[in-house]
Amino acid sequence: KQEVTQIPAALSVPEGENLVLNCSFTDSAIYNLQWFRQDPGKGLTSLLLIQSSQREQTSGRLNASLDKSSGRSTLYIAASQPGDSATYLCAVIGASGNTPLVFGKGTRLSVIA
Amino acid sequence: GAVVSQHPSRVICKSGTSVKIECRSLDFQATTMFWYRQFPKQSLMLMATSNEGSKATYEQGVEKDKFLINHASLTLSTLTVTSAHPEDSSFYICSASRQEYSPQHFGDGTRLSIL
Numbered sequence: 001k002q003e004v005t006q007i008p009a010a011l012s013v014p015e016g017e018n019l020v021l022n023c024s025f026t027d028s029a030i031y032n033l034q035w036f037r038q039d040p041g042k043g044l045t046s047l048l049l050i051q052s053s054q055r056e057q058t059s060g061r062l063n064a065s066l067d068k069s070s071g072r073s074t075l076y077i078a079a080s081q082p083g084d085s086a087t088y089l090c091a092v093i094g095a096s097g098n099t100p101l102v103f104g105k106g107t108r109l110s111v112i113a
Numbered sequence: 114g115a116v117v118s119q120h121p122s123r124v125i126c127k128s129g130t131s132v133k134i135e136c137r138s139l140d141f142q143a144t145t146m147f148w149y150r151q152f153p154k155q156s157l158m159l160m161a162t163s164n165e166g167s168k169a170t171y172e173q174g175v176e177k178d179k180f181l182i183n184h185a186s187l188t189l190s191t192l193t194v195t196s197a198h199p200e201d202s203s204f205y206i207c208s209a210s211r212q213e214y215s216p217q218h219f220g221d222g223t224r225l226s227i228l
Contacts, residue, residue, distance in 0.1 A: 041204075100162055103157045
């Protein structure tokens with residue numbers, strides 16, 4: 001059974017810092033991996049999707065990497081801003097078909113002005 | 114874009130009430146919709162997968178008689194929490210995908226509070 005772990009559970013940084021969020025998964029047979037953002041009491045916003053054949057994806061100040069063989073992904077946020085404060089969730093889809101996303105518990109990020 | 118609308122956003126009701134939550138794909142047809150539940154400071158846990166025109170597939174431990182799912186069209190799925198109790202209080206989120214292997218698009222969630 002696939003399990004997704006995110007470290008740290010919570011992170012507080014001053015504005016302007018670069019930071020890295022970590023995600024690991026136990027079964028490397030994945031179709032893709034996604035990073036989501038969730039604001040308090042809200043749904044999910046997809047940030048980046050990495051296919052299993054890809055190594056990284058970039059969008060603005062965000063960069064996500066994937067090392068499928070070791071079951072790891074990182075989300076790098078450059079020049080953090082208070083508006084980046086949210087919970088960041090990592091999720092994977094198994095390679096076997098139209099399987100549901102398996103989520104980690106998320107990292108709660110606070111960027112202090 | 115791919116917009117998923119979830120309604121209502123918040124429900125507060127008495128114990129024993131049945132509550133229906135709607136999930137609509139507004140600008141695309143969704144062959145598959147997923148229903149998740151999220152408890153405070155926990156991750157999203159899949160409850161069930163529904164394909165248009167067929168019965169939903171429930172995850173282990175989810176009571177199908179308590180959480181009724183209907184996916185009658187390619188743009189609408191509903192989750193009905195029957196005879197809700199305080200332990201059913203949670204954040205329920207749906208997602209929809211066009212077809213197999215395509216990305217899931219999420220609704221904004223429904224905060225359910227049972228008194």
